[in-house]
Amino acid sequence: MIFADEPEPGQPLPILPGHSSPGRLERVLRAGAFAVTAELAPPDSADAKEVYARARIFDGHVDAINATDGSGANCHMSSVAVCALLTRVGYSPVMQISCRDRNRIAIQGDILGAAAMGVCSLLCLTGDGVESGDHPEAKPVFDLDSLSLLELARTLRDEGRFQSGRKLASPPRMFLGAAENPFAPPYEWRARRLAKKVAAGAQFIQTQYCFDLPRLKAFMAEVEELGLLDKVFILVGVGPLPSARTAEWLRSHVPGVHIPDEVVRRLASAPDAKREGRRLCVELIQAIRALKGVAGVHVMAYRQEEAVAEVIAASGVLQGRVPWYPSRDRQTQPQKAAS
Amino acid sequence: MYALRLWSTRHARGLETVYRLFEGLLAASAPLLRAIGLRRLERPTAAVEKLVKGLLFDCRMCGQCVLSSTGMTCPMNCPKELRNGPCGGVRADGACEIEPAMRCVWVEAWDGSRRMRAGAAAFAALSAPLDRRLKGSSTWLGRVRERGGAPS
Numbered sequence: 001m002i003f004a005d006e007p008e009p010g011q012p013l014p015i016l017p018g019h020s021s022p023g024r025l026e027r028v029l030r031a032g033a034f035a036v037t038a039e040l041a042p043p044d045s046a047d048a049k050e051v052y053a054r055a056r057i058f059d060g061h062v063d064a065i066n067a068t069d070g071s072g073a074n075c076h077m078s079s080v081a082v083c084a085l086l087t088r089v090g091y092s093p094v095m096q097i098s099c100r101d102r103n104r105i106a107i108q109g110d111i112l113g114a115a116a117m118g119v120c121s122l123l124c125l126t127g128d129g130v131e132s133g134d135h136p137e138a139k140p141v142f143d144l145d146s147l148s149l150l151e152l153a154r155t156l157r158d159e160g161r162f163q164s165g166r167k168l169a170s171p172p173r174m175f176l177g178a179a180e181n182p183f184a185p186p187y188e189w190r191a192r193r194l195a196k197k198v199a200a201g202a203q204f205i206q207t208q209y210c211f212d213l214p215r216l217k218a219f220m221a222e223v224e225e226l227g228l229l230d231k232v233f234i235l236v237g238v239g240p241l242p243s244a245r246t247a248e249w250l251r252s253h254v255p256g257v258h259i260p261d262e263v264v265r266r267l268a269s270a271p272d273a274k275r276e277g278r279r280l281c282v283e284l285i286q287a288i289r290a291l292k293g294v295a296g297v298h299v300m301a302y303r304q305e306e307a308v309a310e311v312i313a314a315s316g317v318l319q320g321r322v323p324w325y326p327s328r329d330r331q332t333q334p335q336k337a338a339s
Numbered sequence: 340m341y342a343l344r345l346w347s348t349r350h351a352r353g354l355e356t357v358y359r360l361f362e363g364l365l366a367a368s369a370p371l372l373r374a375i376g377l378r379r380l381e382r383p384t385a386a387v388e389k390l391v392k393g394l395l396f397d398c399r400m401c402g403q404c405v406l407s408s409t410g411m412t413c414p415m416n417c418p419k420e421l422r423n424g425p426c427g428g429v430r431a432d433g434a435c436e437i438e439p440a441m442r443c444v445w446v447e448a449w450d451g452s453r454r455m456r457a458g459a460a461a462f463a464a465l466s467a468p469l470d471r472r473l474k475g476s477s478t479w480l481g482r483v484r485e486r487g488g489a490p491s
Contacts, residue, residue, distance in 0.1 A: 099419075104468065126426045129418055129437040140419070147423035148468040163468075181427030186449045192462065193424050200465055208427055255428030255436035 001033060001321050002329065009090025009326055012118060020157065020203065021175040023120025024092035024324060025064040029204065029233045034289060034317050035296030037094060037206065037235060038062045038308045042076040051077070051085045057305045059325035061312045064121060066206070066298070069096040072254065073133025080110050080119075087118035089326050094177065094206075095119045098127030103143035104152065108162055111153055115172030123177040123206060124149040128255055147200050150178055154201030176201050181208035182219035183258035191222035194232070204233040206298040209250075211241075211259045213287055220293055233295035236288045240307045241277040244268035278311055285315040341441070344397045344416070351411040351451035354395075358407050369483045377480050385477040402473030402481060408461035410451025417444045422466040 005014050012022035019026055028035045038058050043050040055065055067082035083093040095114050097107060111122065126146040130138045144152065152163055153176050160171040178197040182190050194205065210216050216236065223229060241247045241259075244267040251259040263280065270276035285297050297317065301307045312318060322328060347354060372380060385400070392398030392413075396406060399415035405422065406413060414422050418437040425445035428436030433446040452459045473481070 126419055126421060128428065131418075131437050142419045142421075143471075144468045145419070145421045145423050146426075147465055151465060152468075179427060184425070184427055184429040185431065185433050185443075186425065186429070186446050189424065189445075189449055189462075192459075196424065196463060196465065199463075255430075256426075258431060 001028065001031065001323070003027065006324075006329060010088055010118065011090075012120070015173060019175075021120040021173050023064075023175050025094065025121050025204070026175040028063045028323070029295055033063075033321060034319075035063045035233070035235060036061065036312055036318065036323065037064045037066055037296065037298045038305070039066045039068060039298070039300040039302070040082065040093075041302060041305070042068060042079065042082050044076055046077070048085050051082055052089070054305065055086055055091055056325075058308055060322050060328065061309045061318070062299070063296075063323045064092045064094050066094045066096055066123065069098045069125070069127070070101060070133070071096070071128065073100065073128045073130045073135070073138075075134060080114050080117075083114055083119045084117040090324070091326070092121070092324070093119060094121040094123050096123045096125055097149065098125045099142050099144045099146065099149055100127030100130065101141055103141055104163060107144065107149065108152065108156060111156055111172055111174070112168070115174055120173065121175045121177060121204075122153055123179065124153060124202070125179055132253075132255060146178055147196060150176060150197060150200040150202055175203055177204040177206060178202040179207065180205050181256045183208060183210070183212055183215055184256050187215070187218075190219055191226055191228075194223060195226050195228055198228055198232045202232060204235060204295070206235045207237045208256050209237045209239055209259075209300065210284065210288065211263050213284065215258075216288070217291065220291055224293055229293040234293060235296040235298045236294055237298045237300055238281055238284050238288065239300040239302070240274075240281040240304060240311055241267060242304055243273045243277070278307055278314075281307075281311050282314045285311065285317060289315070289317050340394065340397065343395060344413070345442075345447070347395045348410060348412050348447045348451040349454075351454045352456070354411050355407060355455045355457070365479060365483060372480070372483050377484055381477060381480060384480050385475065388477050388479055400475050401469055402476040402478055403469055404478035405466060407455075408452075408457065408464070408466075409445075410448040410453070410455060412444050412448040412451050414444055414448065416441075420469075421445065422469070424462060 015022045040054050067079040069079040079096050083095045086093040124146050130136055130140045157171050157174055160168045180194050244264050247259050247264045247267055250257045267273045267276055288294055299308050389400050396413040397416050398413055401415050425443055429443045433442050435441045435443045
């Protein structure tokens with residue numbers, strides 16, 4: 001998908017009528033394409049090159065890159081900084097913002113700053129508790145929760161004011177997202193919670209890892225019943241599992257990850273677990289693609305980011321489409337100018 | 340006390356009735372309370388409120404009580420102090436991701452609300468972020484102060 005109004009890398013796209021951001025992700029989703037996003041693990045480093053190296057792995061396979069905000073309550077480079085680096089060269093990041101580490105004053109400042117640096121998509125999260133990370137002695141902030149954060153971001157954008165009421169000279173033009181976990185109890189509540197997030201301002205949703213297709217189907221049916229399918233773009237979380245042991249570790253140590261026993265058994269009995277994990281991921285992506293109301297997938301491949309390209313290519317969900325990356329149009333642009 | 344807190348959720352419907360009665364009583368006595376002076380009443384009332392609600396709900400005295408719209412389960416017992424429903428980390432058995440020995444307060448709230456007349460509909464309303472200045476103050480007197488508003 002090549003936009004006719006593609007700007008110089010690092011410059012914003014024009015905001016189309018009915019769109020809320022100048023972002024690529026919103027463009028792709030509203031154009032009706034099946035979108036692919038992937039999670040970038042921020043480096044434990046102060047070197048910008050590391051960020052670019054980690055982003056380059058996804059070139060040509062993803063529409064947006066999620067920059068995590070101290071995920072799992074572990075300390076890494078901040079999401080706002082990762083996003084600022086990515087937008088400089090034209091990537092379209094999804095900035096994750098969690099309520100764990102900052103109060104409403106810091107968060108509103110970060111949202112304005114991020115928008116000023118070209119960040120167009122925001123994922124509003126509650127965040128993992130400090131107890132699960134590498135600094136369990138830290139003070140958990142949680143001044144807001146994901147819902148009140150969403151509403152705050154929407155107020156900044158749509159009403160052009162801080163929560164205090166003070167006016168902004170220029171509001172942040174952002175596409176607002178939230179997470180949902182259809183695989184955690186209370187199951188009867190998850191679709192309603194999604195409705196609440198949509199009401200609070202969520203325009204897209206990225207879900208927790210999906211390894212349980214029947215549960216996802218039940219969830220999507222409820223979402224449809226609540227009349228939400230045309231109100232929100234749902235990207236389902238997927239990821240390749242490298243081994244049965246990792247699967248066991250993930251489901252017992254990472255909050256909210258649900259992996260059914262048969263998935264663990266399948267990996268344990270495979271001669272090459274890594275390959276089997278990727279095959280399973282491709283199968284899941286294809287099955288998810290077929291579900292009504294699913295707008296894309298969000299690939300989380302922690303410590304095996306190189307698998308994203310392989311899995312996306314094998315799944316065929318891009319249907320020949322090549323998402324933007326810094327050198328994609330280098331060959332086509334001079335031709336466009338010459339013609 | 341955890342056991343008593345669970346009891347309160349199990350008896351959410353009865354407590355809802357008590358709350359409604361108390362709400363009426365509070366509304367009726369508002370002129371009297373005002374005549375005595377709300378500032379003068381603040382400390383003793385907050386102390387009583389802390390004792391009663393602390394015993395029944397493990398109340399944390401946030402000063403902005405939402406018990407009657409959260410299935411008579413105090414959301415301030417959530418380690419993340421979430422006021423708009425459960426996070427995505429709830430364990431398969433319904434336990435909290437951070438304190439595995441405790442059931443998720445929102446799973447409890449869900450159960451409690453289904454026993455109540457107001458039902459689960461109350462969850463649809465977005466709960467505003469807390470005003471941290473009100474911590475430790477009496478919600479009851481707060482309602483009298485902002486009256487006409489009814490206590491929740």
